[in-house]
Amino acid sequence: MKAFSGQTISWELKSGVLEVALHREPCNEIGMQSLEELEQLVSALPVLEESAHALIVYSKHAPGFCAGGDLRELYHGMQRMEKKAALAGIRDFHQRIHHVMNTLDACPLTTIAAVHGIVFGGGLELALVCDLIVADKTARFCFPELRLGLIPGFGGIPRLKRDLGNAVVRDLLLTGRSFNVTKAQQIGLVSQVVAEGEALRVARGTAAQLGKFDRQTAVEAKRFIKPIPYDELRQEIDVVCDLYARPAVEAALKKFVESTDAQPYLP
Amino acid sequence: MPTQQQTVDEILDLAAAQFKVPREKLSPDDDFFKKLGIDSLQALSLLTRLEQHFNVELPDYELQGVSDFRTLAERIQARL
Numbered sequence: 001m002k003a004f005s006g007q008t009i010s011w012e013l014k015s016g017v018l019e020v021a022l023h024r025e026p027c028n029e030i031g032m033q034s035l036e037e038l039e040q041l042v043s044a045l046p047v048l049e050e051s052a053h054a055l056i057v058y059s060k061h062a063p064g065f066c067a068g069g070d071l072r073e074l075y076h077g078m079q080r081m082e083k084k085a086a087l088a089g090i091r092d093f094h095q096r097i098h099h100v101m102n103t104l105d106a107c108p109l110t111t112i113a114a115v116h117g118i119v120f121g122g123g124l125e126l127a128l129v130c131d132l133i134v135a136d137k138t139a140r141f142c143f144p145e146l147r148l149g150l151i152p153g154f155g156g157i158p159r160l161k162r163d164l165g166n167a168v169v170r171d172l173l174l175t176g177r178s179f180n181v182t183k184a185q186q187i188g189l190v191s192q193v194v195a196e197g198e199a200l201r202v203a204r205g206t207a208a209q210l211g212k213f214d215r216q217t218a219v220e221a222k223r224f225i226k227p228i229p230y231d232e233l234r235q236e237i238d239v240v241c242d243l244y245a246r247p248a249v250e251a252a253l254k255k256f257v258e259s260t261d262a263q264p265y266l267p
Numbered sequence: 268m269p270t271q272q273q274t275v276d277e278i279l280d281l282a283a284a285q286f287k288v289p290r291e292k293l294s295p296d297d298d299f300f301k302k303l304g305i306d307s308l309q310a311l312s313l314l315t316r317l318e319q320h321f322n323v324e325l326p327d328y329e330l331q332g333v334s335d336f337r338t339l340a341e342r343i344q345a346r347l
Contacts, residue, residue: 027308063308118308140315142327177326180315 001044002051006037011044016053017207018109023060030122030154031070035097042103049108053215054207057130058114058200065113065139068121069153075253083245091241094153097122098233101155105129105228108219110210114203115139116196120178125154128163131222134206135181135190136199142178148252153240158232164188268347274321275340281316282336295337317343 002013008024020041022028030038059065078086104111104126113127116136124141127133143160145152151173160169168187172179184190194202210218243249269277275295283290286303293302300310311327317339318325323346333339 067308117312137319138312138315140311175326175328177328178311178314179324180318182319183324 002048004037004040004044006033006040008034009037009041011041013048013052015208016051016211017204018048018052018055020055020057021060022057022066025061027061027063027067027118028059028065028123029067029070029073030097030126031073032093034070035093035100038100039096042100045103045107045109052109053211053213053218055104055107055109055111055130056114056200056203056207057111057126058203059116062117064117064123065115065119066123066126067118068123068125068144071148071253072257075250075257078250078253087241087245090244091237094237094240097154098237101125101129102228102230102233105155105159105226108222110207110218110222112203112206114199116199120144121152121156122154125152125156125159128156128159131226132191132203132206133184133189134192134194134199134203135184136194136196137181138196139181139184139190139199140178141172141180141184141189142176143172144176144178146174146176148256149246149249150243151236151240153236155233155236158229158236161232162227162229269344271340271344274344274347275336277320278317278336278340278343281320282313285313285316293336295340296335298334299336299339300334321347323347 004011009020009022011018011020024034077089081089111130112132112134113130114134115127116138117140119127119139120142121144124143143152143156151157157169157173160172164187181190181193185193192202279293280290282299282303283293286305288303299305305313314325314327314330321343323343325342325346329342333342
């Protein structure tokens with residue numbers, strides 16, 4: 001399927017570049033529908049890869065790239081179930097999203113996240129599976145999970161640790177603070193910083209350049225330089241699921257979901 | 268280093284331009300959420316713009332409970 005148009009994502013293969021657009025209001029929060037459509041994407045990849053050399057993922061919505069997991073859907077889902085069933089559902093969701101992220105991480109295409117605005121939590125984890133991050137000047141990154149009594153659950157810590165220094169990871173993880181694109185480039189997270197609204201155009205230019213290289217060499221280079229930390233990723237699922245079992249997490253989610261505070265992101 | 272008044276004025280100029288609010292309608296003690304009509308995500312975009320303009324890094328937890336331009340200017344001033 002060279003093109004797909006879903007409720008939360010769409011993709012189109014053009015001139016060897018697979019463009020994946022995120023378009024769920026308000027800021028591409030990842031819930032069950034997004035997961036299912038991302039699963040369709042990774043299922044389609046083996047065929048798409050035959051006629052592509054690069055993949056770009058970007059957001060069509062102004063607030064940003066992706067605000068992470070859909071906490072409202074998660075919280076309301078937990079309320080409708082017995083605790084044991086809710087925890088089993090959370091584990092299943094994490095195993096499935098890890099499969100998606102791991103497949104994208106290991107994808108033989110060169111992958112580029114073109115980001116702007118909010119790149120939080122699961123959104124940052126989605127960007128982190130990509131080989132390159134092109135960010136415009138409005139981009140703001142954050143792992144806010146500790147504010148909810150959690151850790152990032154879509155593979156964020158092992159991938160951040162793989163790509164950056166451990167001290168940087170501790171700073172971002174343990175403070176839960178957000179940081180701008182200047183800081184993101186300083187620490188090596190972002191490869192190119194561009195003017196507001198230019199991330200997709202620059203990503204397309206980069207993808208066009210990559211098309212000039214021998215495909216097999218690019219695949220081998222990526223495989224050599226980008227190991228997937230599978231053991232740590234599996235451990236992460238266990239840690240996250242253990243944390244979800246604590247009453248403090250449900251209380252924090254309730255507070256977030258029901259908050260009328262102007263700054264729910266700053267608990 | 269700019270004075271605190273200069274910092275406040277620059278913040279008001281930037282906020283007015285970013286959110287298309289007439290500059291003369293903004294004053295230092297205004298609640299910027301109400302006056303600019305913005306939510307928390309838009310406040311973060313203002314923070315990003317201010318960090319770039321003043322060339323400072325301002326952790327968002329320092330803005331917890333801050334909603335007026337004058338206090339915002341104090342936080343930025345402390346990092347210049």
